[in-house]
Amino acid sequence: MESLTEALDQLGHAVRLSGEAAVKTLDSAITDVLAFRDPACISPMLLALNDEAEFDEGMFSLIHAAESFDDDIYVRAFLRAIPNLQATSPRWASIILMRVLNNQATRDLLTRMVRQESTEVKVAITWLCEKINEKNPTFLNKTLPILLAAK
Structure with missing residues (x-):
């Protein structure tokens, strides 16, 4: 190429x-x-x-x-993509977010970064976290810090 x-x-x-x-x-x-x-x-x-x-x-x-x-670069790119990805491919957006949630260091990084993001990103992340929690309430303890950061 x-x-x-x-x-x-x-x-x-x-x-x-x-x-x-x-x-x-x-x-x-x-x-x-x-x-x-x-x-x-x-x-x-x-x-x-x-x-x-x-x-x-x-x-x-x-x-x-x-x-x-690297996680820092990956999470920033994920956040840039998430509003569009949540709209066009919500299943995969949820899968990606669950993978981030399952890694403590990456989850902490996402929580810190979400605070600085646009309303559009915060809305998409909130929607995805809520959908994940509806399907699997065991994720609540992992999504709660992100939901609070997005408020």
């Missing part, structure tokens, strides 16, 4: 594929994007998540790739 933009375009195409070769093609596209080691790719990778994707494996590959960056 000549540029990150081209690699991200290929990634977008790969996400829309179906059939047996889809996951392999997506994994290859993710590898091409990660070769740039550019944090600018995190939000586009997260925004490529699709609740209608045929194979969850490909979506988890996107998440793992985004998570491969």
